Amino acid sequence: MTINLKTIKHISKLSRISVNEEKAKKLxxxxxxxxxxxxxxNELDTNNIEPLTSVAETTLKLRVDEVKxxxxxxxxxxxxxxxxxxxFVVPRVVE
Amino acid sequence: MSDITSLTxxxxxxxxxxxxxxxxxxxxxxxxxxxxSRDLNAYITEDFSSALEKAKNFDQKPNFExxxxxxxxAVKDLFCTNGVKTTAGSKILNNFIPPYESTxxxxxxNEGAILLGKLNCDEFAMGSSNETSFFGNVQSPIxxxxxxxxxxxxxxxxxxxxxxxxxxxxxxxxxxxQPASFTGTVGLKPTxxxxxxxxxxxxxxxxxxxxxxxxxxxxxxLLQEIISTYDEKDSTSIDFxxxxxxxxxxxxxxxxxxxxxxxxRVDGMPKEIETLWTKGIEYAKDCGAEIVEISLPxxxxxxxxxxxxxxxxxxxxxxRYDGVKYGFRSKGENLIDMYEKTRSEGFGEEVQxxxxxxxxxxxxxxxxxYYLKAQKVRKLIKNDFDEAYKKVxxxxxxxxxSAAFKIGEKTNDPVSMYLNDIFTVPVNxxxxxxxxxxxxxxxNGYPLGxxxxxxxxxxxxxxxxxxxxxxxxxxxxxxTDWWIK
Numbered sequence: 001m002t003i004n005l006k007t008i009k010h011i012s013k014l015s016r017i018s019v020n021e022e023k024a025k026k027l028x029x030x031x032x033x034x035x036x037x038x039x040x041x042n043e044l045d046t047n048n049i050e051p052l053t054s055v056a057e058t059t060l061k062l063r064v065d066e067v068k069x070x071x072x073x074x075x076x077x078x079x080x081x082x083x084x085x086x087x088f089v090v091p092r093v094v095e
Numbered sequence: 096m097s098d099i100t101s102l103t104x105x106x107x108x109x110x111x112x113x114x115x116x117x118x119x120x121x122x123x124x125x126x127x128x129x130x131x132s133r134d135l136n137a138y139i140t141e142d143f144s145s146a147l148e149k150a151k152n153f154d155q156k157p158n159f160e161x162x163x164x165x166x167x168x169a170v171k172d173l174f175c176t177n178g179v180k181t182t183a184g185s186k187i188l189n190n191f192i193p194p195y196e197s198t199x200x201x202x203x204x205n206e207g208a209i210l211l212g213k214l215n216c217d218e219f220a221m222g223s224s225n226e227t228s229f230f231g232n233v234q235s236p237i238x239x240x241x242x243x244x245x246x247x248x249x250x251x252x253x254x255x256x257x258x259x260x261x262x263x264x265x266x267x268x269x270x271x272x273q274p275a276s277f278t279g280t281v282g283l284k285p286t287x288x289x290x291x292x293x294x295x296x297x298x299x300x301x302x303x304x305x306x307x308x309x310x311x312x313x314x315x316x317l318l319q320e321i322i323s324t325y326d327e328k329d330s331t332s333i334d335f336x337x338x339x340x341x342x343x344x345x346x347x348x349x350x351x352x353x354x355x356x357x358x359x360r361v362d363g364m365p366k367e368i369e370t371l372w373t374k375g376i377e378y379a380k381d382c383g384a385e386i387v388e389i390s391l392p393x394x395x396x397x398x399x400x401x402x403x404x405x406x407x408x409x410x411x412x413x414x415r416y417d418g419v420k421y422g423f424r425s426k427g428e429n430l431i432d433m434y435e436k437t438r439s440e441g442f443g444e445e446v447q448x449x450x451x452x453x454x455x456x457x458x459x460x461x462x463x464x465y466y467l468k469a470q471k472v473r474k475l476i477k478n479d480f481d482e483a484y485k486k487v488x489x490x491x492x493x494x495x496x497s498a499a500f501k502i503g504e505k506t507n508d509p510v511s512m513y514l515n516d517i518f519t520v521p522v523n524x525x526x527x528x529x530x531x532x533x534x535x536x537x538x539n540g541y542p543l544g545x546x547x548x549x550x551x552x553x554x555x556x557x558x559x560x561x562x563x564x565x566x567x568x569x570x571x572x573x574x575t576d577w578w579i580k
Contacts, residue, residue, distance in 0.1 A: 041468050069195065
């Protein structure tokens with residue numbers, strides 16, 4: 001399996017990370033060496049193995065759906081890169 | 096009184112309780128040393144004036160019942176601290192001020208400790224040398240231009256250089272144990288679910304654990320008993336009976352069975368690591384432990400598994416950094432363009448690479464071949480440990496395949512950097528506790544560590560083994576203060 005420039009550009013779109021031509025070329029090399037290394041897993045037959053999704057053998061606890069840390073809207077909005085008193089502001093999405 | 100900053104946490108607590116020194120004197124001593132040590136670049140954010148204020152307040156109304164009475168300490172900048180900038184070593188969180196506190200740090204302040212500041216780390220904890228931080232690499236106090244390890248590199252450097260009496264790091268694939276090993280300090284990665292992940296900037300949620308880094312095993316046990324609490328704010332926090340680890344600490348490990356996994360004798364392992372391991376086995380025998388040869392047959396598959404699972408989880412966790420609600424934002428022509436530019440300019444090279452690996456292995460058509468495959472191999476790796484623990488109480492290995500390397504030595508080859516975590520990664524995949532203790536030096540005099548891996552929730556046992564071995568090893572860290580002009 002080799003990863004080519006086209007795949008890198010596709011992944012970059014999915015990741016929402018813009019890459020220029022130069023960066024994409026470097027990524028082709030890096031990703032191929034990493035995936036060569038990852039391919040080692042194919043030596044193993046895992047047909048009858050259950051996937052391990054979490055090592056914490058615990059069932060999720062239910063809780064009451066209630067607000068516990070209210071009234072910090074000001075503090076939350078303060079971290080916004082472009083604040084407008086009560087809202088998060090983004091570039092126009094509706095024409 | 097010898098120099099305050101060189102005392103262990105245990106001695107510092109005793110001196111404060113005996114009223115031989117005040118919290119203010121102690122805090123001032125660590126601040127002074129921190130100010131003289133800026134060339135190490137261990138801090139991202141200093142919170143010194145506020146720390147001094149808190150120390151004065153403590154002295155006015157001291158509570159000596161607390162476990163960390165007026166003790167100043169710095170923490171890895173991956174823990175959210177209420178009102179104090181938290182960056183995760185990234186440009187994208189360069190200006191983020193959390194309106195809440197992580198559970199682990201809250202537990203520490205509840206016992207009377209005082210925040211000195213936030214310590215440098217690899218960006219989003221992705222790295223093994225602290226070279227991926229947006230805030231620059233960290234110097235190891237061991238030698239000039241030597242990496243302190245990573246990702247908790249600032250924590251390791253600050254601790255070994257006596258800028259903080261104790262600290263906390265996080266460990267996803269070795270990020271506590273490897274820097275501890277590189278700097279001649281002690282580092283514990285607790286059992287998954289032992290310490291709450293609430294308020295820790297997430298990297299790979301099924302692997303991340305916070306843990307103590309300290310100058311000796313006793314200090315480590317004390318901090319572990321403070322930070323390990325059940326927390327309903329973390330859905331994977333586990334409600335089990337936690338010990339008072341420092342009170343129950345004993346050097347009596349007679350009859351304990353310690354496993355030596357043959358698969359950890361990897362090709363090309365330096366002779367000095369081999370020697371260290373052999374010496375470690377002798378120390379364990381001297382302590383009365385019984386040595387048992389064991390096999391962990393899937394060891395070689397741990398790193399490739401990790402480099403699928405961790406980036407996959409990271410790509411999902413880091414989707415939240417979109418320039419909308421907090422953090423860095425880049426200007427874009429439209430919403431999508433803003434996202435893409437923000438993430439391209441806000442994340443560093445290694446983080447982008449891992450997000451892209453993760454996105455790829457989770458993408459349509461590749462999920463089964465990579466992600467599902469890795470989860471199955473992860474099961475085999477965990478089964479190896481389950482099998483081994485039918486025969487032994489703990490496992491002894493080297494912490495790293497080499498001593499610390501020079502800054503810049505491995506930055507151009509991601510795979511060679513990843514190989515650094517070969518002995519630490521299996522533990523995270525299996526969710527087990529493991530401790531690294533300093534055990535010797537290489538030809539350059541750089542520290543080397545031994546790792547003791549335990550059964551899940553058996554922190555007490557590995558702390559005891561580490562405590563007993565520490566007495567035999569008598570390691571002394573040589574710090575020359577070369578960075579202080």
